[in-house]
Amino acid sequence: MSKLAQIDLSPPNSAAEEISAYMAEQEKKSLLRFLTCGSVDDGKSTLIGRLLYDTKLIFEDQLAALTKDSRKHGTNGEDIDLALLVDGLEAEREQGITIDVAYRFFSTPKRKFIVADTPGHEQYTRNMATGASTADLAIVLVDARQGILRQTRRHSFIASLLGIRNIVLAVNKIDLVGYSQEVFDEIVADYQTFASRLGFNTIQAIPLSARFGDNVIGPSENLDWYKGPALLQHLETVPLDSADTARPFRFPVQFVNRPNLDFRGFSGTIASGTVSAGDEVVVAKSGKSSRVKRIVTWDGDLESAGEGEAVTIVLDDEIEVSRGNMLVAPEARPEVADQFAASVVWFAEHALIPGRSYILRTETDQVTVTITDLKYRIDINSFAEVPAKSLDLNEVGVVNISTQEPVAFDPYKSNRSTGSFILIDRLTNATVGAGMIDFALRRASNVHWQALDVDKASRAAQKDQKPAVVWFTGLSGSGKSTIANLVEKRLSSLGKHTYILDGDNVRHGLNRDLGFTEEDRVENIRRVGEVAKLMVDAGLIVLVSFISPFAAERRMVRELLCEGEFLEIFVDTPFEECAKRDPKGLYAKALRGEIKNFTGVDSPYEAPDDPELHLETVGRTTEELASEVEKLLVEHGIIFNYDQSSWSI
Amino acid sequence: MTKYLTHLQRLEAEAIHIFREVAATFSNPVMLYSIGKDSSVMLHLAMKAFYPAKPPFPFLHVDSTWKFKEMIAFRDSEAQRLGFDLLVHSNQEGIEQGIGPFTHGSNTHTHIMKTVALRQALDKYGFDAAFGGARRDEEKSRAKERIFSFRNPQHSWDPKNQRPEMWKIYNTRVAKGESIRVFPISNWTELDIWQYIMQEEIPIVPLYFAASRPVVERDGMLIMRDDERMEMLPGEVLQQKMVRFRTLGCYPLTGAVESGATTLPEIVSEMLVSRTSERQGRMIDKDEAGSMEKKKREGYF
Numbered sequence A: 001m002s003k004l005a006q007i008d009l010s011p012p013n014s015a016a017e018e019i020s021a022y023m024a025e026q027e028k029k030s031l032l033r034f035l036t037c038g039s040v041d042d043g044k045s046t047l048i049g050r051l052l053y054d055t056k057l058i059f060e061d062q063l064a065a066l067t068k069d070s071r072k073h074g075t076n077g078e079d080i081d082l083a084l085l086v087d088g089l090e091a092e093r094e095q096g097i098t099i100d101v102a103y104r105f106f107s108t109p110k111r112k113f114i115v116a117d118t119p120g121h122e123q124y125t126r127n128m129a130t131g132a133s134t135a136d137l138a139i140v141l142v143d144a145r146q147g148i149l150r151q152t153r154r155h156s157f158i159a160s161l162l163g164i165r166n167i168v169l170a171v172n173k174i175d176l177v178g179y180s181q182e183v184f185d186e187i188v189a190d191y192q193t194f195a196s197r198l199g200f201n202t203i204q205a206i207p208l209s210a211r212f213g214d215n216v217i218g219p220s221e222n223l224d225w226y227k228g229p230a231l232l233q234h235l236e237t238v239p240l241d242s243a244d245t246a247r248p249f250r251f252p253v254q255f256v257n258r259p260n261l262d263f264r265g266f267s268g269t270i271a272s273g274t275v276s277a278g279d280e281v282v283v284a285k286s287g288k289s290s291r292v293k294r295i296v297t298w299d300g301d302l303e304s305a306g307e308g309e310a311v312t313i314v315l316d317d318e319i320e321v322s323r324g325n326m327l328v329a330p331e332a333r334p335e336v337a338d339q340f341a342a343s344v345v346w347f348a349e350h351a352l353i354p355g356r357s358y359i360l361r362t363e364t365d366q367v368t369v370t371i372t373d374l375k376y377r378i379d380i381n382s383f384a385e386v387p388a389k390s391l392d393l394n395e396v397g398v399v400n401i402s403t404q405e406p407v408a409f410d411p412y413k414s415n416r417s418t419g420s421f422i423l424i425d426r427l428t429n430a431t432v433g434a435g436m437i438d439f440a441l442r443r444a445s446n447v448h449w450q451a452l453d454v455d456k457a458s459r460a461a462q463k464d465q466k467p468a469v470v471w472f473t474g475l476s477g478s479g480k481s482t483i484a485n486l487v488e489k490r491l492s493s494l495g496k497h498t499y500i501l502d503g504d505n506v507r508h509g510l511n512r513d514l515g516f517t518e519e520d521r522v523e524n525i526r527r528v529g530e531v532a533k534l535m536v537d538a539g540l541i542v543l544v545s546f547i548s549p550f551a552a553e554r555r556m557v558r559e560l561l562c563e564g565e566f567l568e569i570f571v572d573t574p575f576e577e578c579a580k581r582d583p584k585g586l587y588a589k590a591l592r593g594e595i596k597n598f599t600g601v602d603s604p605y606e607a608p609d610d611p612e613l614h615l616e617t618v619g620r621t622t623e624e625l626a627s628e629v630e631k632l633l634v635e636h637g638i639i640f641n642y643d644q645s646s647w648s649i
Numbered sequence B: 001m002t003k004y005l006t007h008l009q010r011l012e013a014e015a016i017h018i019f020r021e022v023a024a025t026f027s028n029p030v031m032l033y034s035i036g037k038d039s040s041v042m043l044h045l046a047m048k049a050f051y052p053a054k055p056p057f058p059f060l061h062v063d064s065t066w067k068f069k070e071m072i073a074f075r076d077s078e079a080q081r082l083g084f085d086l087l088v089h090s091n092q093e094g095i096e097q098g099i100g101p102f103t104h105g106s107n108t109h110t111h112i113m114k115t116v117a118l119r120q121a122l123d124k125y126g127f128d129a130a131f132g133g134a135r136r137d138e139e140k141s142r143a144k145e146r147i148f149s150f151r152n153p154q155h156s157w158d159p160k161n162q163r164p165e166m167w168k169i170y171n172t173r174v175a176k177g178e179s180i181r182v183f184p185i186s187n188w189t190e191l192d193i194w195q196y197i198m199q200e201e202i203p204i205v206p207l208y209f210a211a212s213r214p215v216v217e218r219d220g221m222l223i224m225r226d227d228e229r230m231e232m233l234p235g236e237v238l239q240q241k242m243v244r245f246r247t248l249g250c251y252p253l254t255g256a257v258e259s260g261a262t263t264l265p266e267i268v269s270e271m272l273v274s275r276t277s278e279r280q281g282r283m284i285d286k287d288e289a290g291s292m293e294k295k296k297r298e299g300y301f
Helices: A016-028 A044-054 A060-073 A090-095 A122-132 A150-161 A181-195 A231-237 A456-463 A480-493 A503-508 A518-537 A551-560 A575-581 A586-591 A622-635 B007-025 B037-050 B069-082 B092-096 B101-125 B190-200 B264-273 B291-297
Strands: A030-038 A102-107 A111-117 A137-143 A166-172 A202-207 A250-252 A255-260 A263-269 A274-276 A280-283 A289-296 A304-306 A310-315 A326-328 A335-346 A357-361 A366-378 A396-409 A420-424 A431-440 A468-473 A498-502 A541-545 A566-572 A613-616 B029-032 B059-062 B086-089 B129-131 B148-151 B179-182 B211-218 B221-224 B239-244 B255-258
Touching (some): A016 B007, A016 B190, A016 B264, A030 A150, A044 A111, A111 A122, A122 A150, A122 A335, A137 A150, A166 A181, A166 A231, A181 A202, A202 A231, A250 A263, A255 B007, A263 B007, A468 A480, A468 A518, A468 A551, A498 A503, A518 A551, A551 A566, A575 A586, B007 B129, B069 B086, B086 B101, B190 B264, B221 B239, B221 B255
Parallel strands (some): A030 A137, A166 A202, A468 A541, A468 A566, A498 A541, A566 A613, B029 B059, B029 B129, B059 B086, B129 B179
Antiparallel strands (some): A250 A326, A274 A304, A280 A289, A280 A326, A357 A420, A366 A396, B148 B179, B211 B239, B239 B255
16 A cells, blocks of 8 residues: 555545645646557556546445446456546447547646546547647557557657657556566667657656556556656656746637727637736737737736736727737737648548638637648658648648638647647538648748739620629539520620530540549539639630539639629439430449449539529420529629510520 | 646636637527536636626526525525526426426436426527536546537437547537537536635535435435425434535435535535545436436437
């Protein structure tokens, strides 16, 4: 029991002063947030269970439940299975694996700890990243019998990417290799070889047995050759990064507090630096400056406040500041840009594809973005930069991102709070990725827009029409091109200036380098969208006839254009009907498996939710359908000054 | 990481940040107010987060009609003292059917009078975010839950498919009918709660302090007979005992502990030497293994 003496379990007597003294001591303790990671079955949950158990944080009723659980789900025969203390979901206990991150809390006389127990399976990498994003230290577990595995490398890499600088390499199950120093040394050497490139400040390697408790909270006789600290001693003493008060002041505005006309305060949490009443501050996005009049809290106004404090700042004057903006130090301002390079970890089944647009969220800002370029993917094993067309689930890559509005940020390396973001799918609202900003892409390095004297409006006026893109989407063989052709003939006869972009024709020229994978389809639409945009700029009515199966790309084109310039027409012909018509014999081939990625067969078609026009074609003539399109163009003011009787076929 | 702030100051700042995030991004949030000590702390934090304004959302109490009388009195006096907007909802169909823990058992009672009642209230007012006072140190399935916990239109939790929650960036986007449960004190422990109550002098229901109360021993628990709806079973005796409660809920489902702790330091002292967890006094967690997770999937908090 002597090794337990150091653990915080016997509070003083019930006298009020002693309790207060005890509480004051609690308050002085520093906090270490860490996670356990590594491959499946390396014993992460067991290790945490062991730490909680040995630091006497398991209550009697929990222990009774654990004993019962161990008999039902345990993997240690008659012994209790400590992993069941943390694997809290039914599915986890049944399958004996960890699916999602669990947060547990414990403390010793020296420190308080929040530990995130993260899953080892590759498919749950996003949950590991969730745990790592708020941690100061990572315990990377390795099964002494297995050595360094793919997940050991992946997790170490993600920990490094997320800015964790302290690693404990816990060589677990050392009992199963006879407490061998040789095995331990070999694993440590292996790890150091590849981790040398990950920029960790400290790597403390510890041989241990989570199941039997060797070297967990105290030294073990079985490991007398090991002279370093036991795990808990190391966790209690590893130096923490203290707040660097020299870092520039950053205050992301979260909420504008305006209960009445006399009070207007900006609420938020200070991301870095300090601020005092009377300080000059600058609004990051507008560059306007003001002075701090008051720092308001419920407990009274503060003279000054620093990193981590949630306060409300009142400024001297009524300058414009809203959520998503930042109050910053005037002498050290953040970047404000609408293009930047970032590392991204991808969390979704549906791949990241350049050209797609997503919602980007920083701590308080939200903006629509497009991934303009996937520069490379990072190979988890070799850390090599690999060219890639998409980023799949759990992959890491470096991208360029273009935002619809400028955002204020710092590089992630200098500020984890103001340099991070998540990406959200626009349809499902799922969190599909997490990113760390590397640097802004300078406008100077991009092509500047040339301001031209003759503009879109003047070119359109000359043609007596309003330019627009009329976008026909639908399955192959649904009748898109046939309808578009007839509409163009009629418009031409009215003296309107038109052009048809047809899927098949464009693929013979502009897009002949593209195939039919999802990535290529996205690029196909992006190019056509850009061409259509130039034509609209030239004043034309552009009829686009493309299958364009994905809602995200159709929306991307819509957003390229101005309000009212994009008219989406859903040419709705049931699959069976298209397959029956099969004008090019493609359905027959696809159904025989001779064509891959054929829309409606083995590639999805996402029907528009809210098109400007929904054309159900079955039982109707091309003439009727074309007339409906013309009616739409009149309604939207695309064509005017015409005589209806002059319409002819 | 900062040494400038104490542990409690950090927890407080985190909670305030979460409160503000919800107020800034949801159109119709609500705070679930259950009257217990965690709710008292939440209420205090909400007052702090929006000072000098009042919290820009109402407080909802789902009343199972079986709460301790002292809880209801405390609720009403707090609403008056702080001037927050209090909504009370009970499941009327449940009341008409006479659902209660003695007649229908804890499972049915909890489901109809708490879980279903909560869903009714959320649907009735169309809340898109609801604050709850759950803590990760309370129970194994809670340790797994995000701070912003997504619910589908049926209010159910899918533990195997939670949104990643990176840094302090919360994905608050929901479609119509979907909602998010938000837990600002996720990272607090029971000790933190008591310490904060002491430090901030936050009022709590007197039932947390020991007093002489009428109790009956039933199923290994000491149940306080708070009104005549509790009938004595053969062999049972009503006794006056010095007891207090570590958690509060429906009185027939909440076990008292024998105690002489009449002050906060004494409560903390007792807690520190205790060998059982606070939820042990709750019948609801005992029905079956994984019962909390199951209830959460059904829409319970």
